[in-house]
Amino acid sequence: MESADAWTLTEGLRLPRGQGDPLSAAIRSSPMPMVITDILQPDNPIIFANDAFLRMTGYSRDEVTGRNCRFLQGPDTDPRAVSEIRNAIAARRDIAIDILNYRRDGTTFWNALYLSPVRDVDGGVQYFFASQLDATERKQHELHAVDLQQDLERQVAVRTRELEEALRRTRLLMHEVDHRVKNNLQMISAMLMMQSMSIPDDRVKETLQEMLDRVDAMGLVHKRLYQADDIGEFDIAEFTCEIAANLVAATGRRDIDLVMETEAVMIRPNAAACVALVINEAITNALKHAFPIGQQGNLNVAVRPAGNLCEISIRDNGMGMPKELPQRSSFGRTLIETLIVQLKAKIEWLPGSPGTLVKISLPLTL
Amino acid sequence: MNSEALQILIVEDQFLIAKQLEYIIVSCGHIHVGTAANRPTASALARSQQPDIALVDLSLADGPTGKDVADEIASVSNAKVLFLTANRRRIYDDFGGAIGVFEKPFTRAAISAVLSYLAWRLDGSESEPDEIEKPEGLDLSPAYARRWYPEVA
Numbered sequence: 252m253e254s255a256d257a258w259t260l261t262e263g264l265r266l267p268r269g270q271g272d273p274l275s276a277a278i279r280s281s282p283m284p285m286v287i288t289d290i291l292q293p294d295n296p297i298i299f300a301n302d303a304f305l306r307m308t309g310y311s312r313d314e315v316t317g318r319n320c321r322f323l324q325g326p327d328t329d330p331r332a333v334s335e336i337r338n339a340i341a342a343r344r345d346i347a348i349d350i351l352n353y354r355r356d357g358t359t360f361w362n363a364l365y366l367s368p369v370r371d372v373d374g375g376v377q378y379f380f381a382s383q384l385d386a387t388e389r390k391q392h393e394l395h396a397v398d399l400q401q402d403l404e405r406q407v408a409v410r411t412r413e414l415e416e417a418l419r420r421t422r423l424l425m426h427e428v429d430h431r432v433k434n435n436l437q438m439i440s441a442m443l444m445m446q447s448m449s450i451p452d453d454r455v456k457e458t459l460q461e462m463l464d465r466v467d468a469m470g471l472v473h474k475r476l477y478q479a480d481d482i483g484e485f486d487i488a489e490f491t492c493e494i495a496a497n498l499v500a501a502t503g504r505r506d507i508d509l510v511m512e513t514e515a516v517m518i519r520p521n522a523a524a525c526v527a528l529v530i531n532e533a534i535t536n537a538l539k540h541a542f543p544i545g546q547q548g549n550l551n552v553a554v555r556p557a558g559n560l561c562e563i564s565i566r567d568n569g570m571g572m573p574k575e576l577p578q579r580s581s582f583g584r585t586l587i588e589t590l591i592v593q594l595k596a597k598i599e600w601l602p603g604s605p606g607t608l609v610k611i612s613l614p615l616t617l
Numbered sequence: 618m619n620s621e622a623l624q625i626l627i628v629e630d631q632f633l634i635a636k637q638l639e640y641i642i643v644s645c646g647h648i649h650v651g652t653a654a655n656r657p658t659a660s661a662l663a664r665s666q667q668p669d670i671a672l673v674d675l676s677l678a679d680g681p682t683g684k685d686v687a688d689e690i691a692s693v694s695n696a697k698v699l700f701l702t703a704n705r706r707r708i709y710d711d712f713g714g715a716i717g718v719f720e721k722p723f724t725r726a727a728i729s730a731v732l733s734y735l736a737w738r739l740d741g742s743e744s745e746p747d748e749i750e751k752p753e754g755l756d757l758s759p760a761y762a763r764r765w766y767p768e769v770a
């Protein structure tokens with residue numbers, strides 16, 4: 252039995268036009284374009300081309316026999332492909348490559364070229380065997396796919412730039428609005444402060460001062476809302492610490508000890524202003540009524556999560572609740588009641604021993 | 618009041634806010650040396666009044682020149698600048714030589730605390746008055762944070 256590659260070694264190849272050889276007959280009549288070149292001759296000329304090759308390229312047998320295959324190349328042939336083929340031939344190894352070739356009439360086609368050396372008994376290479384396939388359609392699909400992808404990438408890049416620009420403008424706008432709101436809150440605060448200072452009537456002065464505290468509390472909320480990394484949440488504990496410290500400091504008294512016990516509790520930003528105003532009222536109330544001048548006092552403020560609730564307690568060790576409801580003014584009372592209803596929260600005023608304990612339970616799923 | 622009274626220059630183009638600041642400063646026992654709404658006035662006042670502290674808004678009547686104003690104040694006086702702005706983000710990390718920033722809106726209590734703190738920090742005498750905690754809302758520049766809180770850095 253001959254081995255499978257016996258034909259590559261056959262003496263018959265030295266007789267390229269061996270008419271009786273069934274192998275050469277098969278190659279001659281194959282619908283696949285094929286050529287054989289002789290690299291032992293100068294410039295590796297074609298010594299055989301089958302009919303399919305001639306049909307594909309449009310040349311006659313006489314025009315191709317004895318010529319190097321490079322006549323198939325043209326201006327748009329990729330020189331890198333040409334040099335890869337040249338290197339493969341020089342190294343006597345096979346290569347499969349797509350290369351743009353030109354027909355006799357100047358039209359182009361994509362040639363899926365497969366080139367392999369043909370060895371003789373001693374292992375030396377005398378011939379190269381080349382099979383070709385018109386791969387124009389496949390190649391166009393590939394190139395089209397690449398075009399499509401590049402086009403898509405360009406569109407994505409353009410859209411990304413547009414979105415980034417839109418985001419930048421939105422941020423800028425938000426900062427601008429934020430900036431104006433803060434300045435306006437400051438101006439409201441300024442007017443209230445200045446008017447309260449110009450009014451001789453102590454009760455009116457006090458009323459204006461109370462309003463100033465409320466505006467300041469809202470200013471603090473606004474500031475904290477936009478300082479946060481995530482503007483989707485608002486830490487009521489941090490806010491409570493700050494406002495309590497502010498209100499105690501604003502009394503100018505050194506004999507009131509403020510003790511804070513807080514755990515972070517996040518609430519939704521749209522509830523922040525209401526919660527802040529309630530806390531402001533409750534703390535202000537304690538500071539106003541619990542500790543007469545000269546009496547040292549302790550104020551304990553706690554904020555902690557409790558299941559679905561946030562519990563805020565404000566405990567003083569002062570005078571305890573007066574007979575009437577411990578509100579600074581009827582407006583202060585209305586304010587707290589209104590906000591508590593809106594927040595679906597609960598507020599209790601409990602007698603401490605001594606002093607008063609205010610407990611606010613705020614549902615966290617507002 | 619602990620420590621000494623500070624001489625304070627206000628650089629702010631919103632006159633109501635400037636007026637409120639002035640009230641707060643005076644009521645805290647510090648000295649208001651003047652108010653400027655723009656860069657040339659701020660520079661002139663800093664030169665003539667030699668304040669200890671300049672409270673500078675970032676956006677002024679002649680545009681967002683607060684930072685330039687701060688540089689100019691530093692070049693004509695020994696005043697330390699504290700930015701007081703509703704636009705905290707405009708500073709990013711570039712404080713120039715400023716102490717830091719306090720974001721608007723402010724309250725009387727907050728400004729009072731900040732001024733007491735600065736008076737204590739800038740008090741040259743080593744008489745060791747009680748340490749004052751850094752007030753809530755006062756953000757120091759990286760340089761001042763390193764200088765005043767080296768153990769944290």
